[in-house]
Amino acid sequence: MSKKILVVNTGGTIAMSVDDSEGVKPLDDQAVNKILPFLEKHADxxxxxxxxLPSPHMTPAIMNQLRLDIEEAFEQDHYDGIVITHGTDTLEETAYFLDLTLSVNVPIVVTGAMRSSNELGADGPVNLISSVRVAADSDSLNKGVIVVFNDEIHAARHVTKTHTSNVATFQSPQYGPIGTIAKKSVQYHHAPLDREHYAITHADANVPLIKAVAGMEPSWLQFLLEQQIDGLVVEAFGLGNLPPAIIPTLQQLLDKGVPIVLVSRCYNGQVQDIYDYEGGGRKLKEMGIIFSNGLNGQKARLKLIVTLQKTRTFKELQLLFDQ
Ligand SMILES: NC(=O)C[C@H](N)C(=O)O
Structure with missing residues (x-):
């Protein structure tokens, strides 16, 4: 019996077309619907x-509404798997948000396209067919939310967009894909070890993300002190070190009870409390800054938005960011 798969369309280039001036725009009627007849061979x-939506218009609040829509659709009708089509710019963020929060126990696949629907070599149809095949495959159970793109399967936690235009843009720099899609089969090589789930109601915490650069001025960060923020993520250098000039601003935020999560600008490895100079990781740890374990900045921000609903205590947040 063929598996029942729900495809949830949210927009992105997969649902856009290119015009004569080479501008790419969303279509009124989603182009993805035209692919439907080609999917029926693989599932119901x-x-x-x-x-x-173009995915730069995505927000955590919309991601949370998408989670609710999926949970509601699943309650009404039991599906064997769910595929979400999404713009690629923020695809990894929605995939990771759903990985942390969605309480639906069937394969969940997120996909999209780098080329618009009427471009030669459009990758949307093949990515969608692959995604339906993966969602219908029982080996895809218990892998968390996965991203299917360009014949590869990636864990939402590790995948990131690495190229502005190449169809092989989605990579998991630290660990590689967890599986591949062959002409006739879906093959997993390994599974993500760690799975986390947080039951949330909303996703509206105000959590900015800032990136460290050489010669960073404290005045650039004045806005952090002037507005009410719930948390902050800082992309530090290398192992987790910062310009000393911004430390007093961070200390003021910590004193106000604002949790600060540290990640690295490097896309491999983890931040660690090693360097003992001013602005070095060891000093940052002593200040109470929370160290993340290998998440990139945009995903650490979503994890903080989600976990702030559980606790605001720095120590408890650190335990959650150790996972
Ligand atoms: N390839 C894409 O989907 C990029 C597009 N700008 C989006 O994220 O909506």
Whole structure:
């Protein structure tokens, strides 16, 4: 019997077309629907157009609404798997947010396209067919939310967009893909070891992300002191070190009870409390800054938005960021 798969469309280039001036725009009617007849060979597919957004318009609040829409659709009708089509710019963020929060125990696949629907060599149709095949494969159970793109399967926690235009843009720099898609089969090589789930109600915490650069001025960060923020993520240098000039600003935020999560600008490795000079990781740890374990900045921000609903205590947040 063929598996029941729900395809939830949210927009992105997969649902856009290129015009004569080479501008790419969202289509009124989602182009993804045209792919439906090609999916039916692989599963019993239902399509729902829930949004038609370029993914730079995505917000954590919209991601949370998407989670609720998926949970509601799943309650109404039991599906064997769910595929979400999404713009690639923030695809890793929505995939990771859903990985942390979605309480649906079937394969969840996120996909998209780098080339618009009417471009030669459009990658949307093949990515969508691969995603339906992966969602319908029982080996895809218990892998967390996965991203299927360019014949590869990636864990939401590790995948990131690495190229502005190449169809092989999605990579997991630290660990590689967890599986590949062959002409006739789906093959997993390994599974993500750590799975986390947080039951949340909303996703509206105000958490900015800042990136360290050489010669950073404290005045650039004045806005952090002037507005009410719930948390902060800082992309530090290398192993987790910062310019000493910004430390007093961070200390003021900590004194106000604002949790600060540290990640690295490097896309491999983890931040660690090693360097003992001014601004070095060891000093940052002593100040109470929370060290993340290998998440990139944009994902650490989402994890902080989610975990702030559980606790605001620095020590407890550190335990959650150790996972
Ligand atoms: N390839 C894409 O989907 C990029 C597009 N700007 C988006 O994220 O909506």
């Amino acid at each position: 597919v239902t399509m729902k157009n829930v949004l038609n």
